[in-house]
Amino acid sequence: xxxxxxxxxxxxxxxxxxxxxxxxxxxxxxxxxxxxxxxxxxxxxxxxxxxxxxxxxxxxxxxxxxxxxxxxx
Numbered sequence: 001x002x003x004x005x006x007x008x009x010x011x012x013x014x015x016x017x018x019x020x021x022x023x024x025x026x027x028x029x030x031x032x033x034x035x036x037x038x039x040x041x042x043x044x045x046x047x048x049x050x051x052x053x054x055x056x057x058x059x060x061x062x063x064x065x066x067x068x069x070x071x072x073x
Contacts, residue, residue: 013046014056016056017055017056017057017058017061018058020053020056020057020058020061021056021057021058021060021061023042024038024039024042024061027041027042034068035061035064035065035068036065036068036069039053039057039065
């Protein structure tokens, strides 16, 4: 049985950072989660390490996460 890597799982679903960002935005909107909660939820559901998605977090998503963090102080 071949083991799948986190990167393979991610690239199988998302072709680029923009697709991942759109998915997270939809999740935030639909499930009323914060951006960090949406990312963590995705990682848990896909059974991948949160660190493995850092290449998919684009500038726009980083800014939204930062704004949320600043609002929470």
